[in-house]
Amino acid sequence: MSFVKKVVIVTGASSGIGAAAAISFSKEGANVVLVGRNEYKLQKVKEECAKTGNDLLVVKADVSKEQDAEKIIKETVDKFNKIDILVNNAGIVVEMSGILGDKVLAVYDSVMNTNLRAVVHITHLAVPYLIKSKGNIINISSVAGKMTMKTAPALAYSISKAALDHFTRCVAAELAPRGVRVNSVSPGPVKTDILDSAGVPISIESMAEIVALGRVSEAQEVADLILFLASDKAIAITGSDYVTDNGALLK
Numbered sequence: 433m434s435f436v437k438k439v440v441i442v443t444g445a446s447s448g449i450g451a452a453a454a455i456s457f458s459k460e461g462a463n464v465v466l467v468g469r470n471e472y473k474l475q476k477v478k479e480e481c482a483k484t485g486n487d488l489l490v491v492k493a494d495v496s497k498e499q500d501a502e503k504i505i506k507e508t509v510d511k512f513n514k515i516d517i518l519v520n521n522a523g524i525v526v527e528m529s530g531i532l533g534d535k536v537l538a539v540y541d542s543v544m545n546t547n548l549r550a551v552v553h554i555t556h557l558a559v560p561y562l563i564k565s566k567g568n569i570i571n572i573s574s575v576a577g578k579m580t581m582k583t584a585p586a587l588a589y590s591i592s593k594a595a596l597d598h599f600t601r602c603v604a605a606e607l608a609p610r611g612v613r614v615n616s617v618s619p620g621p622v623k624t625d626i627l628d629s630a631g632v633p634i635s636i637e638s639m640a641e642i643v644a645l646g647r648v649s650e651a652q653e654v655a656d657l658i659l660f661l662a663s664d665k666a667i668a669i670t671g672s673d674y675v676t677d678n679g680a681l682l683k
């Protein structure tokens with residue numbers, strides 16, 4: 433798969449799945465735009481991408497802030513004059529709570545603003561450029577949007593990912609006549625910082641017990657799928673959701 437000179441925006445590139453995807457795109461020849469808030473972590477990923485010798489851009493931005501979203505697209509186009517691939521990866525868990533949670537609306541607003549509203553906004557801003565380049569979009573969803581959990585529910589997170597799946601289908605249908613593909617990837621548990629960052633006292637590793645294959649994924653496994661869907665090998669694929677969950681949905 434070659435992404436030589438393709439311009440790829442990866443939101444949430446400072447950590448986990450986004451970092452692995454950004455480095456992989458860079459290794460395949462892309463000019464990658466690394467988006468995140470944590471400058472120290474962005475710098476680490478930048479150093480890895482820079483080893484490939486391909487051009488890159490770091491945009492420190494909070495995707496949930498409208499001006500920051502505009503900055504991501506403007507700085508990308510100012511530097512590279514085009515956008516080929518948008519990976520809407522930035523996402524958060526705020527806390528593991530359900531409808532009985534004390535802060536149900538605050539958690540809902542926070543999660544939806546990052547996991548869904550920001551994706552709608554950034555996609556809206558990027559689409560004119562993706563139509564010009566006949567590019568494509570990959571949204572990072574989750575099996576959490578397709579199953580219910582009796583214990584430790586993350587209600588807002590699950591809703592955000594279920595909505596993201598339908599966003600993917602709707603936008604894929606709208607943009608297909610314009611030659612833009614839109615797909616999503618839905619991981620099960622992956623070893624990243626997501627639960628630590630939320631302060632949730634659950635280890636990703638412990639989730640191996642609740643999936644059929646008895647293992648959790650590395651971020652690179654998800655990055656490999658993202659690259660496949662973004663590549664010309666996936667030319668016939670749009671409006672699809674690819675699950676990589678170690679059999680979580682079988683349970």
Ligand SMILES: NC(=O)c1ccc[n+]([C@@H]2O[C@H](COP(=O)([O-])OP(=O)(O)OC[C@H]3O[C@@H](n4cnc5c(N)ncnc54)[C@H](OP(=O)(O)O)[C@@H]3O)[C@@H](O)[C@H]2O)c1
Nearest residue numbers: 444446447448449468469470494495523621622624625626
């Ligand atoms: N890990 C899993 O088990 C799992 C399973 C299914 C789906 N996913 C999904 O995979 C995606 C990546 O998560 P991850 O597991 O790789 O977690 P992670 O290691 O915590 O990475 C999350 C990334 O999102 C960025 N981010 C969060 N809020 C942001 C904001 N407001 N503005 C800009 N960047 C923001 C973070 O960057 P900064 O901190 O620098 O802002 C970080 O780079 C998420 O959409 C998540 O829902 C993860």
